[in-house]
Amino acid sequence: MGELDPTFIQELEHRPKPVVIEAQGIPEIDISAFVTSSPTNPNAQGIRDLVDQIRDACKDWGFFQVINHGVPIETREKVFSASKRFFDQSVEEKRKVKRDEVNPLGYYDTEHTKNVRDWKEVFDFVVDVPTMIPASHESDNDETTELHNQWPHHPSDLRDACEEYVKDLQKLSYKLLELISLSLNLPANRLKPFFKDPTTFVRLNHYPPCLAPDLALGVGRHKDAGALTILAQDDVGGLEVKRKTDGEWIFVKPTPNAFIVNVGDIIQVWSNDAYESVEHRVRLNSTRERFSIPFFMNPAHYTVVEPLAELTNKQNPAKYKGYNWGKFFATRKYSNFKKLEVENIQIYHFKKPEEQRIDDVVSRVANVVI
């Protein structure tokens, strides 16, 4: 990536701090009781304890790590190994599968988060082929389009490794979705129908060493727009999560073979703010490259995302107007390409007016306090 181009430089207030604060408290949850028992009795004591841990983690952090999750270590190692061999190639080779305005899948090395360039390169693929999405972000255009993956010729085992990984991750993602449903006092299968025609995708991330890790970020601060993210990271580490209690950036220490799970904006809206999609970012390393693999679990494009009726009532009315997931996502993608000078579309824009006013007051107060 060469010398540090000014497009990578973060505003002073968003630069990583020289002192790394390690996570004290992002819960590590052993989900073996739920993975192995099938069919599951949600009232069994072991499952109830597990569900309580998930609820506390979602409320306190929006993030947790899972261990004993049932994904074989070999499946994970194969995809990390193939990913490294893919990114080790020349830029010319990688650009043979470059994403563009027609196909948003494949290789990309100029992604921006909040209009600042990320110090990373990525390779994206969808899990359901073809994946249907809206042809345009414009609300008056109802056409859809099919997404197909672009697999590189080299390394030749990348595709198999990714497809095998996805099979296991899909199983895990449904288990986690059930646990989250139970933790919201919903039936285990309440959320599953939203994922009938999923727009789930996987990203292979490569963060090369950066000579100015104090100025740039691997990924700038952001919230994940989808339902649930399940992230595998290597032993280098770099993910930082914004602690809800004081807004401090907390480094998530890598736990070998664990997955980091976070609730995205869609679960925030479904839960009517009972759970919050928390900001996170990636700090860089001056000597070591880093690899990570997020699995972004997303519903069908035609899903209207709105607070679930069971989770709202007179005392706790819906805080959001419904929005179309496919259009939301397409608007995000479109503005990424255009690099708009305005704020990107956020779920905040769908808050009902009275809720917006409350949030404005809260954030003004919070700004004064911090």
Ligand SMILES: O=C(O)CCC(=O)C(=O)O
């Ligand atoms: O690489 C990581 O640790 C996180 C990446 C991430 O947050 C994202 O791609 O949305």
Ligand SMILES: [Fe+2]
């Ligand atoms: Fe993220």
